[in-house]
Amino acid sequence: MxxxxxxxxxRMAGQFAFLLVIAGHxxxxxxxxxxxxxxxxxxxxxxxxxxxVLTLFASWAAALLxxxxxxxxxxxxxxxxxxxxxxxxxxxxWKAAKISPxxxxxxxxxxxxxxxxxxxxxxxxxxFQHWLMSVLPFAVLAIVLGFAQVExxxxxxxxxxDLPMYIGAGVKALLAMALTYASVLSLxxxxxxxxxxxxxxxxxxxxxxxxIIGLFGAAGLTDAPALSVLLAPWQRALEAGMGARAYFxxxxxxxxxxxxxxxxxxxFAEKLNLSRAAQETAYSQKMQAALWLxxxxxxxxxxxxxxxxxxxxxxxxxxAEGSLVLLWRDVxxxxxxxxxQNLLEFGLILILTVLIFFAPDIxxxxxxxxxxxxxxxxxxxxxxxxxxxxxxLWTQMPFGIEQEMVWQIIPMTVLLSxxxxxxxxxxxxxxxxxxxxxxxxxxxxxxxxGIFDVIRVVSAHSEMLAVExxxxxxxxxxxxxxxxxxxxxxxxxxxxxxxSYFFIVGWGIIEISLMWLWIVHLWKNRK
Amino acid sequence: xENILKAVGISRYFDKFRALAASDLDFHAREITVLQGPxxxxxxxxxxxxxxxxxxxxxxxxICGFDLYRQEREAKRHLAYVPDVPRFYQELTAWEHLxxxxxxxxxxxxxxxxxxxxxxxxxxxxxxxxxxxxxSRGMRLKLGLLLTFIRPxxxxxxxxPTSALDEESTRNLGDHLHSLRAEGKAILLSSHHNxxxxxxxxxxxxxxxxxxxxx
Numbered sequence: 001m002x003x004x005x006x007x008x009x010x011r012m013a014g015q016f017a018f019l020l021v022i023a024g025h026x027x028x029x030x031x032x033x034x035x036x037x038x039x040x041x042x043x044x045x046x047x048x049x050x051x052x053v054l055t056l057f058a059s060w061a062a063a064l065l066x067x068x069x070x071x072x073x074x075x076x077x078x079x080x081x082x083x084x085x086x087x088x089x090x091x092x093x094w095k096a097a098k099i100s101p102x103x104x105x106x107x108x109x110x111x112x113x114x115x116x117x118x119x120x121x122x123x124x125x126x127x128f129q130h131w132l133m134s135v136l137p138f139a140v141l142a143i144v145l146g147f148a149q150v151e152x153x154x155x156x157x158x159x160x161x162d163l164p165m166y167i168g169a170g171v172k173a174l175l176a177m178a179l180t181y182a183s184v185l186s187l188x189x190x191x192x193x194x195x196x197x198x199x200x201x202x203x204x205x206x207x208x209x210x211x212i213i214g215l216f217g218a219a220g221l222t223d224a225p226a227l228s229v230l231l232a233p234w235q236r237a238l239e240a241g242m243g244a245r246a247y248f249x250x251x252x253x254x255x256x257x258x259x260x261x262x263x264x265x266x267x268f269a270e271k272l273n274l275s276r277a278a279q280e281t282a283y284s285q286k287m288q289a290a291l292w293l294x295x296x297x298x299x300x301x302x303x304x305x306x307x308x309x310x311x312x313x314x315x316x317x318x319x320a321e322g323s324l325v326l327l328w329r330d331v332x333x334x335x336x337x338x339x340x341q342n343l344l345e346f347g348l349i350l351i352l353t354v355l356i357f358f359a360p361d362i363x364x365x366x367x368x369x370x371x372x373x374x375x376x377x378x379x380x381x382x383x384x385x386x387x388x389x390x391x392x393l394w395t396q397m398p399f400g401i402e403q404e405m406v407w408q409i410i411p412m413t414v415l416l417s418x419x420x421x422x423x424x425x426x427x428x429x430x431x432x433x434x435x436x437x438x439x440x441x442x443x444x445x446x447x448x449x450g451i452f453d454v455i456r457v458v459s460a461h462s463e464m465l466a467v468e469x470x471x472x473x474x475x476x477x478x479x480x481x482x483x484x485x486x487x488x489x490x491x492x493x494x495x496x497x498x499x500s501y502f503f504i505v506g507w508g509i510i511e512i513s514l515m516w517l518w519i520v521h522l523w524k525n526r527k
Numbered sequence: 528x529e530n531i532l533k534a535v536g537i538s539r540y541f542d543k544f545r546a547l548a549a550s551d552l553d554f555h556a557r558e559i560t561v562l563q564g565p566x567x568x569x570x571x572x573x574x575x576x577x578x579x580x581x582x583x584x585x586x587x588x589x590i591c592g593f594d595l596y597r598q599e600r601e602a603k604r605h606l607a608y609v610p611d612v613p614r615f616y617q618e619l620t621a622w623e624h625l626x627x628x629x630x631x632x633x634x635x636x637x638x639x640x641x642x643x644x645x646x647x648x649x650x651x652x653x654x655x656x657x658x659x660x661x662x663s664r665g666m667r668l669k670l671g672l673l674l675t676f677i678r679p680x681x682x683x684x685x686x687x688p689t690s691a692l693d694e695e696s697t698r699n700l701g702d703h704l705h706s707l708r709a710e711g712k713a714i715l716l717s718s719h720h721n722x723x724x725x726x727x728x729x730x731x732x733x734x735x736x737x738x739x740x741x742x
Contacts (some may be wrong), residue, residue: 301617311661322630329619332623337617392610395603
């Protein structure tokens, strides 16, 4: 038990410390009285802030409960909570039929799975941790609906004296929900545990999951008494939480139910196969850890690797010698690493590219321009990051930064300009020559600003390249892009004369060249 | 002897920490130089500086007469570097990586025969269509070496090339390095594999606390 408890407590302490670090207090370093006072301050501040946010949500929920109107607000609230619980439980059950609900990191696997620790202790502590981490959205839902109940039933503006009743309703709803969620989760975990006991494989386990989901779904959708008894413990507890039934009487049943389920979990966990659980969950644990740390690069890389699988027959894409091979590389990388999210992102940039020329007023135009610059600049910076993040490979190619820039700017500009013009043709029926002239110039300027932003940082800290940790797009890049766009758009907005094209093209070429030279200069003089 | 790489006054600092003291170095054609020193002595920093991965804080590096930073493209044509843990594009297979490198260096003529020969000699032929993230550390190192051998170069820098290789592959690498030396290449490598480097080395450099001495 001691080894299990040590690993478990370290995990919990680590996650708690991480949250405190985000709030600005590092429990490992900050030990002075000032730091302790700050800790008290952030606890009070966040408590008040969370309470304020919850009351705001509650007022919206109260308005919705009043609007629904047909039945009592408590019944509606209970139905909403049952629906949310049912949806999550169904998803978790489906997943538990294939992947262990017990998630272990590589360290856990090394420390626990290969040692003769008590499987029962692991099962109960891991269940408790998962319950604690995943109950939060349901807790928020219960508190908000509990508060909303009071607001609806009071039928008046609540005052300071109503605060104890208001908070009491939230706490009651929270406890009922926490217990209900624990029983639902223990049922799911018990189901998952039965699959990974010992080494045996249970075939068609997903059919069993589908049958259970179907059974509970039918119980929720029909009024048949034989089926509705299945949901009774949870329904009664939630009704008690919403004040629609005696509180302790209501939660008693679900309490007993949870106790029995946890007892069964403890009993059957004796033969829990930890190594198998660790094997099944290594990937999802890595992904969870990356998401938890906000490491989007790792998340993206893992998604792509999963999709790519093991191997691929050699591409039939024709390859050419020289710097054109950079385009070959990019086509392969984009086509194989393509995600639906990329399409949405490109679609957004494309729509904004067209909308810039049809904004109804200066306010909307500035807003569209700012979002366009941010999205396109980000895309350009990401492309350059994807190249420089393979720094060793890059140093092995006989190309300079100029070739990389050429093969980044040309395809992006041609594709975006062509599709934007096509969009204009389809929806407006024509492409004005002035737009045809200004469009590629502005696109190139924003792409250059994105590249500039990356090169600006790595030129000051080239050691970043050696560890393949290239920074992302920043506000500086966006400002550079907006400044560079000022004159081309100013010329564009002036009354059209025969000089307009000359000024836009002339100034555009000057700006593009200056930015190009600036980037090359920064690159060659990197430190 | 023909001078391939010439470094004048190169040093490297990380903030105030001196990883590499100012040094002048020359590497010649038909010469295998071995760099030795304890962990943390500055071997990788020196190799990364010479390989163009880290810019030195001071000094200048010429490869075949081309400045590594002012004439980057020309210099990179003559310089090859393989780290101890190479990283690859995850979307390209091993075969496509070789194809990519050969095309970049404009040596696609006869690519398939050369690639097959190299892949077979390093035991990667059956794994040529795998994505590198499915490779073991040793296989990645071999692919890193093959990406270098598929293209022309005059100066080859290897950082701990035997750290993840089995005995047979290490012997095989030694044979390749011997034939490269015979072709007139300059080779600089670091390794803790004493017996292996004794058979290879024409010249030895010792590094301690960032200070380099002929050994």
